[in-house]
Amino acid sequence: MHIHNYEKIWLVLAMIMIVGFLTTVTYGATAVGIEMISDEEDTIDPGALDEDPRFAEPRVEQVGENEYEAYVVAQQYIFSPDPIEVPANSTVTFYVTSPDVIHGFQVAGTNANTMVIPGEVAKLTVETEEPGEHGIVCNEYCGSGHHVMEGKLIIHPEDEFEMEDDE
Amino acid sequence: MSGDAVVTEIDHDEFNPRGTLALILVYFAILVVMWVFMYFVEFLGNDLTVIG
Numbered sequence: 001m002h003i004h005n006y007e008k009i010w011l012v013l014a015m016i017m018i019v020g021f022l023t024t025v026t027y028g029a030t031a032v033g034i035e036m037i038s039d040e041e042d043t044i045d046p047g048a049l050d051e052d053p054r055f056a057e058p059r060v061e062q063v064g065e066n067e068y069e070a071y072v073v074a075q076q077y078i079f080s081p082d083p084i085e086v087p088a089n090s091t092v093t094f095y096v097t098s099p100d101v102i103h104g105f106q107v108a109g110t111n112a113n114t115m116v117i118p119g120e121v122a123k124l125t126v127e128t129e130e131p132g133e134h135g136i137v138c139n140e141y142c143g144s145g146h147h148v149m150e151g152k153l154i155i156h157p158e159d160e161f162e163m164e165d166d167e
Numbered sequence: 168m169s170g171d172a173v174v175t176e177i178d179h180d181e182f183n184p185r186g187t188l189a190l191i192l193v194y195f196a197i198l199v200v201m202w203v204f205m206y207f208v209e210f211l212g213n214d215l216t217v218i219g
């Protein structure tokens with residue numbers, strides 16, 4: 001088969017683009033360390049969150065020098081804790097679950113975003129940088145109050161952040 | 168057009184669709200700019216990226 005030179009040009013460009021896309025995604029996954037949110041966390045009884053050591057009391061806990069874990073419950077139509085308060089320049093892992101229906105957990109304007117499925121625990125780790133406030137929105141329709149379901153993530157300057165002792 | 172006189176006959180390789188080529192290059196350029204912008208600027212530049 002004979003291929004016209006111009007056709008060769010655009011075939012090659014299309015190939016370059018496909019390889020480029022794949023390279024970009026590979027670069028993100030390896031060099032930058034972008035992760036997908038998996039389902040590898042153990043399942044949980046959505047009707048018994050109050051007996052779960054993590055979710056009975058939704059909270060932020062310090063687990064390392066600069067590492068924090070946030071146990072978050074998303075339910076019709078609130079997130080708890082609200083606000084979620086963490087320090088800047090730290091590593092924060094969110095564990096999010098739901099006792100009722102499917103919700104979303106999205107830190108507005110950022111890439112921190114997951115589905116929240118009853119019976120499953122969504123785990124996502126982020127690195128906070130600048131202090132500031134972000135809204136948290138539920139982005140899965142979850143009932144008549146879905147549109148008012150919001151929370152807040154406050155990133156405090158490191159020197160102003162103090163963990164409260166058990167309330 | 169009378170249709171009875173063939174003016175020139177050209178073969179496959181002599182016909183060069185320059186306009187089509189130009190259009191494809193413009194599309195390609197737009198896609199490359201969008202690709203770089205969306206991934207490297209919008210996505211990677213968006214704080215709170217999921218790393219675990």
Ligand SMILES: [Cu+2]
Binds near residue numbers: 075076139140142
């Ligand atoms: Cu919701």
